[in-house]
Amino acid sequence: xxxxxxxxxxxxxxxxxxxxxxxxxxxxxxxxxxxxxxxxxxxxxxxxxxxxxxxxxxxxxxxxxxxxxxxxxxxxxxxxxxxxxxxxxxxxxxxxxxxxxxxxxxxxxxxxxxxxxxxxxxxxxxxxxxxxxxxxxxxxxxxxxxxxxxxxxxxxxxxxxxxxxxxxxxxxxxxxxxxxxxxxxxxxxxxxxxxxxxxxxxxxxxxxxxxxxxxxxxxxxxxxxxxxxxxxxxxxxxxxxxxxxxxxxxxxxxxxxxxxxxxxxxxxxxxxxxxxxxxxxxxxxxxxxxxxxxxxxxxxxxxxxxxxxxxxxxxxxxxxxxxxxxxxxxxxxxxxxxxxxxxxxxxxxxxxxxxxxxxxxxxxxxxxxxxxxxxxxxxxxxxxxxxxxxxxxxxxxxxxxxxxxxxxxxxxxxxxxxxxxxxxxxxxxxxxxxxxxxxxxxxxxxxxxxxxxxxxxxxxxxxxxxxxxxxxxxxxxxxxxxxxxxx
Ligand code: NAD
Numbered sequence: 001x002x003x004x005x006x007x008x009x010x011x012x013x014x015x016x017x018x019x020x021x022x023x024x025x026x027x028x029x030x031x032x033x034x035x036x037x038x039x040x041x042x043x044x045x046x047x048x049x050x051x052x053x054x055x056x057x058x059x060x061x062x063x064x065x066x067x068x069x070x071x072x073x074x075x076x077x078x079x080x081x082x083x084x085x086x087x088x089x090x091x092x093x094x095x096x097x098x099x100x101x102x103x104x105x106x107x108x109x110x111x112x113x114x115x116x117x118x119x120x121x122x123x124x125x126x127x128x129x130x131x132x133x134x135x136x137x138x139x140x141x142x143x144x145x146x147x148x149x150x151x152x153x154x155x156x157x158x159x160x161x162x163x164x165x166x167x168x169x170x171x172x173x174x175x176x177x178x179x180x181x182x183x184x185x186x187x188x189x190x191x192x193x194x195x196x197x198x199x200x201x202x203x204x205x206x207x208x209x210x211x212x213x214x215x216x217x218x219x220x221x222x223x224x225x226x227x228x229x230x231x232x233x234x235x236x237x238x239x240x241x242x243x244x245x246x247x248x249x250x251x252x253x254x255x256x257x258x259x260x261x262x263x264x265x266x267x268x269x270x271x272x273x274x275x276x277x278x279x280x281x282x283x284x285x286x287x288x289x290x291x292x293x294x295x296x297x298x299x300x301x302x303x304x305x306x307x308x309x310x311x312x313x314x315x316x317x318x319x320x321x322x323x324x325x326x327x328x329x330x331x332x333x334x335x336x337x338x339x340x341x342x343x344x345x346x347x348x349x350x351x352x353x354x355x356x357x358x359x360x361x362x363x364x365x366x367x368x369x370x371x372x373x374x375x376x377x378x379x380x381x382x383x384x385x386x387x388x389x390x391x392x393x394x395x396x397x398x399x400x401x402x403x404x405x406x407x408x409x410x411x412x413x414x415x416x417x418x419x420x421x422x423x424x425x426x427x428x429x430x431x432x433x434x435x436x437x438x439x440x441x442x443x444x445x446x447x448x449x450x451x452x453x454x455x456x457x458x459x460x461x462x463x464x465x466x467x468x469x470x471x472x473x474x475x476x477x478x479x480x481x482x483x484x485x486x487x
Contacts, residue, residue: 033093035181035209043189044196045203050215051222053173053206057144058224061171063201065141069120071200076119076163078198082190083114083159090155090190094183098151100346105279108448109156109456116447116454117163122469134484139473141169143226146219148240150232152282152346152384154180157231157456158187162205164455165229166191167469173225174207175216177232179342181209220245227472231457241461248471249461253284253412254382255442256403258427259300260396260418261293267439268417269303275415275441277308277366277386280346284458285413285435285442287388289379289406291399294392301369301390308366309388310349312358317370317389319356321377324385340383349386374402396423400430407431411460415442434460 037043045060047053064072087110091103126137145165149157158174165172176184188207195204208215216236219225220243228247230240237251259268276287292300305311312320328339344352349368350360367386372378378389393399407414413435416427428436435445435458444450446458446466457467464471 033097033182033186035185035211038093038182038186038189041189043185043207044192045188045206046185046209047206048209050173050175050208050218053208054144054146054219054222054224056203056206057171057173059171060201060204060206061141061144063204064166064169064171067200072166072169073120075195075198075200075204076167078194079159079163079166079191080114080117082194082197083110086190087111087114090183090186093186094154094180097183098154098180098346100152101279101282102348106156109153109279110159112446112448112454113156113160113163113456117160118453118468119163119167120469122164122453123168123473124470129485129487133482134480136478136480138476138478139168139470140476142246142472142474144171144173144224145227145229145472146222146225147172147174148216148219148228148230148232148236149174149176149180149184151177151180152284153279153456154184155187155190158184158207159191160454160456161229161231162187162191164467164469165472166204168472170227170472172205173219174205175211175219176207178211181211185209229457229467229472237461247462248457248459248464248467250284250457250459250467251410251412251461252382253410253433253460254288254380254406254408255285255413255415255433256406256431257287257290257415257417258396258399258403258423259290259292259296259416260399260420260423261296262419262423263296263417263439264419265296265299266303269300270307271417271439271441272388272415273304273307273309273367275443276388277349278441278443280348281367281384281386282346283443283446285437285445286384287415287442288382290388290390291393291403291406292390293399294394297371297390297392301371304367304369304388308364309369310353310358310360310365310367312353312356312368312370314370314372316356316358317372317376317378320352320368320387323355324352324383324387325377325381338377338381340381340385345384347385352385352387374406379406396420396426400427403427404431407433412458413437413442413445415445434458434465 091106128135231250237249324344325338372389414431414433437445447454
């Protein structure tokens, strides 16, 4: 990592997270905005035609290649700085446009991206010397990367991807989520403004005013695009992996949490609600269902209630399930499946409770909890809403068995609260997730109050894990025969 945090800085971030946990509220648009401009300021690097955007990103790639590492790092420093300064604007814009999440939490996510996304220090060469001379392996850019970004962390993902991809020496063109175009393109414009201010080219990264599945197809097929990076649900990850190009897929999860009877229950209750309610449960790593030992389940739910959780009955949960999950028909096969209602994803707990006639006017309210069985739709579906089902289990065998099943083989993220090393180890081995968080809120897994770098593109299906600059490189070898060894 290029950034070495002091104790005081870490404490500051944790304090900001805690302070922010109750502070977010959706806001109405305060300015004119769409995919091409914000408040009358035309976005730089955003084009009507995807082919023009790819051409611009190709020029951006040439410009990055011409920069020294020091110049690249200067541009990245400027992006971090502007991201910090304009994080409240992007947070408000994101909530206004998508109607999802919380302003204060989204602000904190942008600051995390600015502070903890690795830059050029992540790119490391390897040297091998021996009887036959020296072999050098370097992490080289792919060229122009085509990136598909989600609606759940729109500008966060654009800026995080931009820093990593530029650090690796690539150009980038984005096909953002259609429901978050203004926010995503604000971030594209921010990267370009920062770049120009740091002495770089006017357009370094590019996007389109109206991204669609067709513009994504142009991206897949364009000869200049050498790497595709996709952050989104199963449909889009599948489409990118079928493109015939080298692709990085960061897909869906359904993170389970196990709490056994050795855990610090007071802390577990607070940590789980802190993580689960963060940005109204939009992060793909956030706690989605809990498997609690039966002898501590009541105490755990009581601790959750002390931390802003509102408990509903099973009957009320069943009523809510009929609203937050809707039938969706596959146009090709005609098969009808339950899917999350876009009107409910990322909404405040009070809004969701209002849908079943429960009206709570409490600023401390953060999350809805309910006791269910394993087969309940709240356990089986990735809701991305502040609704947390709790399933009682008899022992660790049952807990691990059910938690692994609930994760549905996504191998994304899992959590556990326990002091029993054997239990922790057994679950981590069985669930095989990219991220496994022990005794902390889920966001510790992406460096928020936890060690390690951050990313908003967690590539489980293709194996890069928590992506960083090095994930966007290809290895190249140079061999010097019989020389350059100094011993
Ligand atoms: P989504 O799947 O609805 O959309 C993602 C993007 O893909 C959008 O730009 C969308 O327009 C596009 N898209 C969808 N189908 C496509 C296709 N067939 N071809 C080309 N483009 C297509 O994602 P969302 O609702 O914004 O995000 C939520 C999902 O993404 C959740 O499942 C969440 O777990 C996952 N996610 C994963 C990560 C990660 O790092 N693993 C991060 C964020 C979100």
